[in-house]
Amino acid sequence: MLAAIKELGHYIKEKEGLDDIQVLTELSKLAYTKKMICVVFKKENDDLIFDGVHIEDFDYEKAKKILFRTFRHGRYNAFLTTIITIKKTNEESIENMKNRWVLWFQKYFQQFRDKYPMINLLKNEIDKKEEDIFKKVLEKYKQFDRENKLGCILTIKIKEDAIEKYPSEVLEFTEIFKETSLEDLYSKHGVIAKGKGRCAFSEFSKITCKKFHMSAISIDNSGKVWHSVVRKMMLCLRHLLQFLQLKKSGLLTILIERIRGNNYQSAKIVPLNCKLVKNG
Numbered sequence: 422m423l424a425a426i427k428e429l430g431h432y433i434k435e436k437e438g439l440d441d442i443q444v445l446t447e448l449s450k451l452a453y454t455k456k457m458i459c460v461v462f463k464k465e466n467d468d469l470i471f472d473g474v475h476i477e478d479f480d481y482e483k484a485k486k487i488l489f490r491t492f493r494h495g496r497y498n499a500f501l502t503t504i505i506t507i508k509k510t511n512e513e514s515i516e517n518m519k520n521r522w523v524l525w526f527q528k529y530f531q532q533f534r535d536k537y538p539m540i541n542l543l544k545n546e547i548d549k550k551e552e553d554i555f556k557k558v559l560e561k562y563k564q565f566d567r568e569n570k571l572g573c574i575l576t577i578k579i580k581e582d583a584i585e586k587y588p589s590e591v592l593e594f595t596e597i598f599k600e601t602s603l604e605d606l607y608s609k610h611g612v613i614a615k616g617k618g619r620c621a622f623s624e625f626s627k628i629t630c631k632k633f634h635m636s637a638i639s640i641d642n643s644g645k646v647w648h649s650v651v652r653k654m655m656l657c658l659r660h661l662l663q664f665l666q667l668k669k670s671g672l673l674t675i676l677i678e679r680i681r682g683n684n685y686q687s688a689k690i691v692p693l694n695c696k697l698v699k700n701g
Contacts, residue, residue, distance in 0.1 A: 486587035
């Protein structure tokens with residue numbers, strides 16, 4: 422049964438043309454965004470050089486490229502892309518945003534510096550040019566009226582051979598985004614402890630997995646309804662995202678008819694908007 426649910430999640434991803442990054446991206450939180458400020462870093466030989474700040478109009482296609490996902494704690498995001506929160510003054514807004522970048526690097530720099538060398542280059546250049554970078558960001562931000570400040574995004578771009586790349590077009594950034602995003606799935610979508618084991622739906626015997634914490638509603642033989650039944654599985658990233666997309670779609674929940682310990686005897690799927698009524 423769970424395999425069928427997983428396949429349904431895969432079908433939704435394929436039908437909507439979604440890749441892993443789009444499943445993890447929180448597009449719904451960008452509904453009011455009209456403008457984005459881009460901090461550009463130019464790749465020169467083995468270094469990144471600050472190359473300026475510019476404004477772009479925001480649209481749905483760009484939303485899929487900026488690696489945007491918030492964390493429940495609200496101190497920083499899964500990547501450097503962030504919404505600039507409107508404060509009493511423009512200076513306070515940019516200072517608040519700068520602090521979010523500082524916290525992000527404090528959290529992840531040591532974790533990723535060896536695995537993803539571009540993070541080293543990026544942090545070094547931001548540290549060296551911090552005053553100039555945020556001065557220019559503030560200048561751009563001051564150009565907006567309140568309507569365009571609402572939901573305004575700050576992100577980075579990498580310029581290489583005269584071509585500016587959005588974060589999702591830089592492989593190192595997408596891999597970082599996947600790793601950091603999964604850390605937040607516990608509080609938002611029910612994923613708990615990570616470990617190494619066999620994915621429940623993978624042909625590979627050894628793969629780094631997460632345990633997927635699936636809430637359900639069960640009914641025993643007497644017709645009594647039990648809530649918050651838990652099913653735990655080991656899932657690799659590919660299959661985890663299929664379940665996540667199904668959950669994000671808001672279409673389905675699982676109704677478990679019978680449960681004995683950890684062995685699920687049978688299950689069927691019902692729409693979330695169906696009202697469950699206890700028998701008798």
